[in-house]
Amino acid sequence: MKIATYNINGINGRLPLLLQWLKEAKPDVVCLQELKAPDNRFPLTAIQEAGYQALWHGQKGWNGVAILSRKLPIQELRRALPGDKHDDHSRYLEAIVGKMVIACIYLPNGNPYPGVKFDYKLKWFRRLATHARTLLAHEVPVMLVGDFNVMPTELDVYKPEKYFDNALFRKEVRAAYQRLLGQGWTDALRHLHPDKRIYTFWDYLRHAWERDAGLRLDHFLLNDQLAGRLQRGGVDKHVRGWPKASDHAPAWIMIK
């Protein structure tokens, strides 16, 4: 089974490109982030015509997450991360897909550092860690998938020294990510490719794509039951080079 994650950066502006990639990559399940569309502007008909069911949680203007599935039914578990009933950002969607629990995640960016946005990011991370623990306790196959807005190590940044005070790479954020892994999650792409430079994002600014000035921000965290079934994984890097591309590229893993 092929599972992918893609920060689409505007699902309506990017719809032809998304459909092209779905046709080419044929993922069984897809987690999307940054729909940038309210619920009533989700392009369900086009997605269905491409052969997918969908569950989504949108928001006007920004954020928004979705889970697509070709064959396996999607059963919603929750559409908000517990722990702050005043948090109205659409950044979390959790569902049973087949026999797995999949959490689609769009973790806050947190820039600029320092500031209230950075504090919100750390708080969101703490809420995620608390909830992730309860997911592990269920002893079913679980994966946390999406745009974590964290480069976990220096290997995940084209030029680490430029990012030490950036909210994507601040030591507090990397520590939060490592603490999460320490609960018993496997970073699938890093596990498969321990020494490889893997990027999933190239900024629109300063010709980042042409310079290969990339960041690894999009991750698959697998519990032990799924880690043992991991076969392959990668990034559909060429999609970042398509006209009108998102600044992220799709990433994927294969589970047996």
Added chain:
DNA sequence: ATGCCCGGAGCGTCCGGA
């Protein structure tokens, strides 16, 4: 220190992104 590029909202020019 700033702009560099984008989508969205909505119609001039911000905001948010990373």
